[in-house]
Amino acid sequence: MPSERDGARPDVVVTGIGVISPAGLGAARLWEAMAAGKTFFGTGDHDGPAPALPWPSAAVDTSEITWPVGRSWANSGKYANQSARWAVAVARQALEQAGITGETEDVRGGTVMAVGSSGDELSDVIPKLASRFRHDSRPLAKFLHDEVPDYSYIRGIPSQLGQFVSMASGFRGSNVAVYGEAAAGGTGALALAARLLESHELDRVLVVGVGAPLSVTAMAAFDQDEPFGTRATAGAGPFDADRAGTLVGQGAAAVLLERADAARGPARARFLGCEVLAAADLATAAGLAVDAVLAGAGTAPSLWWAHGAGSARLDGVEAMAVLPRVGRLPVTGSKGTIGNAFECSALIDTALAVESLARGELPPVGLLRRPDPELGGLDPVMGESRSVGPAATALVTAFNQGRGASAAGALVVAATESANSGESRG
Numbered sequence: 001m002p003s004e005r006d007g008a009r010p011d012v013v014v015t016g017i018g019v020i021s022p023a024g025l026g027a028a029r030l031w032e033a034m035a036a037g038k039t040f041f042g043t044g045d046h047d048g049p050a051p052a053l054p055w056p057s058a059a060v061d062t063s064e065i066t067w068p069v070g071r072s073w074a075n076s077g078k079y080a081n082q083s084a085r086w087a088v089a090v091a092r093q094a095l096e097q098a099g100i101t102g103e104t105e106d107v108r109g110g111t112v113m114a115v116g117s118s119g120d121e122l123s124d125v126i127p128k129l130a131s132r133f134r135h136d137s138r139p140l141a142k143f144l145h146d147e148v149p150d151y152s153y154i155r156g157i158p159s160q161l162g163q164f165v166s167m168a169s170g171f172r173g174s175n176v177a178v179y180g181e182a183a184a185g186g187t188g189a190l191a192l193a194a195r196l197l198e199s200h201e202l203d204r205v206l207v208v209g210v211g212a213p214l215s216v217t218a219m220a221a222f223d224q225d226e227p228f229g230t231r232a233t234a235g236a237g238p239f240d241a242d243r244a245g246t247l248v249g250q251g252a253a254a255v256l257l258e259r260a261d262a263a264r265g266p267a268r269a270r271f272l273g274c275e276v277l278a279a280a281d282l283a284t285a286a287g288l289a290v291d292a293v294l295a296g297a298g299t300a301p302s303l304w305w306a307h308g309a310g311s312a313r314l315d316g317v318e319a320m321a322v323l324p325r326v327g328r329l330p331v332t333g334s335k336g337t338i339g340n341a342f343e344c345s346a347l348i349d350t351a352l353a354v355e356s357l358a359r360g361e362l363p364p365v366g367l368l369r370r371p372d373p374e375l376g377g378l379d380p381v382m383g384e385s386r387s388v389g390p391a392a393t394a395l396v397t398a399f400n401q402g403r404g405a406s407a408a409g410a411l412v413v414a415a416t417e418s419a420n421s422g423e424s425r426g
Contacts, residue, residue: 015265016256017351018093022058034363041232056232057248086252094254098265109171114189114209186346187409203262209344237336237367238308249339253347272297276409285408286321301395308333336366346398357415
């Protein structure tokens with residue numbers, strides 16, 4: 001292992017992934033659904049006489065999601081909302097792949113949660129704090145330290161969802177939540193996890209995010225800022241010339257990162273770097289994030305797993321920010337299949353990129369019929385999966401939704417020999 005004195009970063013590997021999506025449980029099921037050209041959008045259920053929502057969405061079948069058995073879990077289940085149940089389910093998938101049972105305490109393992117506006121207990125507290133602080137004389141750091149239990153403005157706010165994940169993993173080294181805007185928050189959580197490993201503060205970190213079903217109010221607010229798509233048919237997918245808005249999704253994902261010298265599980269992929277940045281505008285932020293991770297990775301990507309919002313404007317912003325930096329690469333995205341799962345979309349895409357590296361293939365973009373020629377020579381995967389070779393390196397990009405969004409993230413993962421053997425599929 002490189003010593004800290006020579007300034008080299010320790011190797012970080014992905015040893016487990018977990019996904020809950022409208023395609024079902026597991027990254028493999030979602031990857032195979034994409035490869036088969038399936039999509040999962042419906043018009044949405046509603047209660048009472050109100051008309052159906054105008055935005056098609058892809059929903060998770062909750063009947064497949066189970067809660068652990070045992071007295072302690074039965075008692076904890078009384079306090080677990082839907083987001084907590086999804087978080088535990090994807091955490092257990094990732095841990096099982098790495099061969100970690102969670103039956104013993106691990107003080108060198110930690111948890112980082114990618115938390116949005118609707119999935120955690122602080123969603124009700126934060127608006128009250130914001131209102132109270134307007135008339136409070138205390139400095140912000142002091143105010144938050146006093147009013148929020150166990151608050152640390154260096155590490156973030158501990159998450160109740162993270163407590164459930166810590167129970168599943170046995171990790172006792174940290175319980176950190178990254179509260180961010182939709183989508184880029186997942187890369188923020190991965191970036192923090194990588195720093196915890198590179199600093200040798202922890203040996204392994206389980207990163208979990210949940211994109212819970214949006215309320216009608218939240219959907220209307222998003223739609224006013226950056227219109228959602230109102231159809232989920234061929235031609236409405238990301239990068240299509242006829243795309244007309246992001247399609248709505250939901251789900252959860254987990255990515256287990258370990259320092260290679262202390263890893264318990266076999267490496268499914270090498271994690272070469274992650275960054276999330278804010279700038280004056282989204283294009284600048286995306287470009288800076290890509291520049292940062294490519295410089296840190298020290299290698300050029302051979303494939304691109306794009307955010308691929310499906311918005312006429314946002315797809316253009318992403319393409320114009322990324323293509324000049326990476327050139328013409330085969331590119332895909334998940335949002336034409338399962339929609340935008342917001343807080344956990346970057347984690348879902350990371351898991352899918354790892355799955356693609358293991359298979360040596362990249363699945364096609366859902367609902368893509370006619371690539372937009374205005375997107376600067378983009379090379380989207382269409383129709384059927386495309387081979388990416390045995391030593392591929394994937395760039396994953398993510399950014400926040402909306403016209404005022406200014407945060408973007410990027411990460412790079414590379415294949416390993418064990419991943420290319422196909423033994424790690426799950």
